[in-house]
Amino acid sequence: MKLEGRAAEALARLEEGNARFLAQQQAVEICRRPVAQMQDGQEPFAAILSCSDSRVPTEIVFDQGLGDLFVIRVAGNVVSPSQVGSVEFAAARFHTPLVVVLGHSGCGAVAATIDHVLGQDPPETDGLRAIVERIEPAVHPLAELVTDRSELLERAVVANVRASVSRLEHGSALIERLVATTDLAVVGAIYDIPTGRVRFLDH
Numbered sequence: 770m771k772l773e774g775r776a777a778e779a780l781a782r783l784e785e786g787n788a789r790f791l792a793q794q795q796a797v798e799i800c801r802r803p804v805a806q807m808q809d810g811q812e813p814f815a816a817i818l819s820c821s822d823s824r825v826p827t828e829i830v831f832d833q834g835l836g837d838l839f840v841i842r843v844a845g846n847v848v849s850p851s852q853v854g855s856v857e858f859a860a861a862r863f864h865t866p867l868v869v870v871l872g873h874s875g876c877g878a879v880a881a882t883i884d885h886v887l888g889q890d891p892p893e894t895d896g897l898r899a900i901v902e903r904i905e906p907a908v909h910p911l912a913e914l915v916t917d918r919s920e921l922l923e924r925a926v927v928a929n930v931r932a933s934v935s936r937l938e939h940g941s942a943l944i945e946r947l948v949a950t951t952d953l954a955v956v957g958a959i960y961d962i963p964t965g966r967v968r969f970l971d972h
């Protein structure tokens with residue numbers, strides 16, 4: 770497939786970035802371990818379900834390197850069967866002891882769901898609807914209580930993280946069993962975009 774215009778430029782940027790990454794990989798903090806070591810396998814110490822938002826790159830905000838994090842990213846950090854399966858895979862295969870659902874301030878997926886709940890903006894496609902419908906149960910009760918839009922967004926982001934934590938904990942017999950019988954834990958956290966700080970919920 771031949772790429773043109775901005776797509777071709779974007780691909781070139783990625784290629785250049787990867788070349789820089791390869792050239793610097795011994796020196797850059799985020800890539801402490803050499804690439805060649807990765808072929809021996811992986812033992813990620815945490816699985817992170819985070820939003821796709823470009824301002825919240827998981828490895829960078831936690832300052833972790835190659836092989837450290839098992840990352841699942843989807844708009845709105847929602848839990849569908851493939852996210853459950855990904856966490857099951859990390860927990861069962863690599864004995865990853867911690868699962869973090871990482872939401873963030875100003876989440877566009879949560880904001881779009883608020884628009885939908887308030888009847889302003891229905892999702893335009895089946896794909897977008899699949900995300901909004903998973904966030905909606907967390908937003909609904911708040912939309913009736915909170916009138917201030919920015920407060921509603923802030924509280925809905927937290928409620929959506931808690932809902933995803935609950936869906937991971939209880940949406941899989943395997944995860945439920947590992948939480949009960951091993952040291953596996955599922956926790957929620959919020960990344961604050963203006964400050965770069967991660968706040969873990971209930972911890």
Ligand SMILES: [Zn+2]
Nearest residue numbers: 820822876877
């Ligand atoms: Zn987001």
